Amino acid sequence: MLAALAAGAGLLLLLAAATAVPQLPARAARAMRLAALLLLAAGSAAIALHLALGAPPARLALPFPLAGIPLVLALDGLSAIVLLALLPLLLAWIAVVPMPGRLAGALAASGAALLAILAASAGLLALAVAAACLAAGVRHAVPLAAGLAALLLAALALPAGDGTFAAIRANPAEGAQAALMLALLLAAGPVLATLAPALRPQAASPDAPGASCGAQALGLVGIYLLLRGVPDLGGLRGAGWALPLLLAGAWATLHGAALALRATGLGGIGAGLGVARGGLAALGLALALAARAVDDGPAAALALGAALLLAVVLSWAQAQLLLVGQGLAIGAGSAMLDRLGGLAPRMRFTAIAAAAAGLAAAMLPPGGGFAGLFLMLRAAVTLPRGGGAAGWAMTALVALALGLAAALLACAVLRLLGVAFLSRPRSPRAAAAEEVASARRWAMLGFAALLGVAGLLPGLLLRLAAPAVAPLAGAAPPQGLLGVEGYAPLGLTLLLALAGVSVALALRLLAPSGHRPAPAWEGGAPPPPAWLPFGDPATQPGADSIAAAVPRLPAWRPPRLPPGPSQAAMRVGAWLAALPGRAGPAPALALLLALLLLYGAGLW
DSSP states (O other): OHHHHHHHHHHHHHHHHHHTSTTOOHHHHHHHHHHHHHHHHHHHHHHHHHHHTTOOOEEEEOSSOBTTBOOEEEEOHHHHHHHHHHHHHHHHHHHHSOSSTTHHHHHHHHHHHHHHHHBOBHHHHHHHHHHHHHHHTBTTHHHHHHHHHHHHHHHHTSSSSSSBHHHHHHSOOOTHHHHHHHHHHHHHHHIIIIIGGGSOBTTSOTTSTTTTHHHHHHHHHHHHHHHIIIIIISOOOOGGGHHHHHHHHHHHHHHHHHHHHHOSBHHHHHHHHHHHHHHHHHHHHHHHHHHHHTTOHHHHHHHHHHHHHHHHHHHHHHHHHHHHHHHHHHHTSOOBGGGOOOOTTTOHHHHHHHHHHHHHHTTOTTSHHHHHHHHHHHHHHHTHHHHHHHHHHHHHHHHHHHHHHHHHHHHHHHHHHIIIIISOOSSHHHHTOOOOOHHHHHHHHHHHHHHHHHHHOHHHHHHHHHHHHHHHHSSOOOOOSSOBTTBOHHHHHHHHHHHHHHHHHHHHHHSOSOOOOOOSOOTTOOOOOTTOTTOOGGGSOOTTTTGGGSOOOOOOOOOOOOSSHHHHHHHHHHHHHHHHHHHOHHHHHHHHHHHHHHHHHHHO
C-alpha cells in the first residue's frame, strides 16, 4: 500500500507536468482529471481499510537519493489518519478547479502534499513542503517555502543520525537541543496549520469556490507537522510548551470562526473553517502536552483523539462546501451570498449537502464536529485534577475559546443557509436556478453520507484514529461504536427528531385555516409587490446582517522591515514570486523535469 501511495503521488506530479503543456486539448485535460480523481478515490478507500486493519507500520527506502537526500517513505497510524482527512479534500478540489487553468497547480500541490505526509526523513519532508507551498500558488509562496524548509531542516537535523525519523527516535535530542528542536517545530507547524489557509491565492478571488484549497491542503500538512514533530519526534516534552501553543490555538480558532462569519462567499467560509481547524488541532495538542506532564494518559488520548476527529470532520465539511460552491456557481450563477437566495425549493440536493456540511462545521449535535468538541471539553475538565491552578486556568481558557468559536461558526452556518437557501431570491439568475447534474449530485450526497456517519457514529472514527493516538498518548481513546462515554448521538438524534415532529404537528393543528406560500426566511417582511418581485432589499437579511455585530479580531501581519537592503530583498522575492504567474507553470515544470532527468542520468 505504501508503494502504491508513493506511485500515486509520483503519478500526480507527472500529470501536473503533462497538464502544464500549453494549449492542451480539452479531451486530454479531462482524461488527466479523471485519472487523478480515480487515484485519490482509490487511495481514500485503501487508507480507510488500512486503518480498519490496525494501521500496521510500513517503511520503504527508494534505491536512489535526490541530491544527497535519502528518499525514505513510511506509513503509520498518524500519517494514515491525516491522509484520511486530506485525500477526500484533494478529491473535491481537483473536481472543481477550472480546466485546464489551474489544474496543473492543483495536481502538483496534491502530489507534493501526499509526499510530505508519507516522508520519513527530514530532507524529503522539507523538500515536499517547499514544493507544496510553491504549487499551491499562494501569495509570497517563495519566501514561505524557503523559510519553512529551512526551519524543518534545522529542527530535525539537531538529533544525531542520518536525518530519518527512525534515527531521530533512536537518538532523541536532550536539554537545549530538545528545546530548540521543539521551538523550531512549533514555529513551522502553526504557520501552515493556521496562516496558510487564510492566504489569498495569486490572481484569484478569496471567495471563489476552490480558490484557496491548495492552502487548505497546506493547513492539513501543518497539522501533521505539529502532531508528528511534538508528540512523536519530540516525545511530548513538558507542560511549558503547552501555554504558547494554547494561546496560539485559541487565537486561531476564534480568528478562523470570525473569518467564516464575515466571508461573502463559499470560498471564504471554507478558508475560515480551515484556520479554525488548525487552531483546534493546536488546542488539542496543548491539552495533550499538559496532560502528559501530570501522567494523565487517558486525558491526553482524549485531547489527541478530539484533535484528529475534528481535523477529519472539518476537512470533509470543507470538501462538501467546495462541491456546494461549485454547484451554486453552475446552477445559480454565483457562489457569493449577496447574489443568491430562495434556492432550497430549486436546488434541493445542494441544500441538503450544504446543511450536512453546516451541521458538522457548526459543531452542533448530532454533527461530527460536536463529538470532537465534547471530547476536547472532557479532556480540559480532567486537567485540574493534576495541574493545580494552571490546570484550572487552561480549562477556563479552552472552554471559553471553544464556546465562542462554536457560537461564531453556528452563526456563520445560520447565515449561509438562511441567506443562500431560505430567503427570497436576490437576482434573476437565482430565481431561475437549476439543480446540478447527476454526477455532482451523487458526489455531494456521498460526502453528506460520510458526514452523517461521522456524526452518528463518532466512535467509528475514534477507532480508526486509535493506532495514531495510542503510541503518542500512552493510552487509547474511547472506542465505543455508537458513541463515547457521556454522549449518545443516536439517542440525541431521536429526541431532536421527536421534538421537530411535535412542533410541526402543533403548528399544523393550531394554525388558522388558509395559507400563503412564503419564503422560510423573510425577516418578518410583508409579501413583495408585483412591481418589486425580489422584495425590498432593505427588509431582507443580507450577507452582513449577523457579521456586522461581530468585532474584527486582530490579524497577524508581517512586520515592516527597515529601508535599505531589506526592501531590495523583498522586491526581488516579490518579483520571483510573481514570475510563475506571468510565465505560466509550463517553464517551471519543464525545468524541474529536465533537472530530474539530468540527475537520474548522472546517477545511472
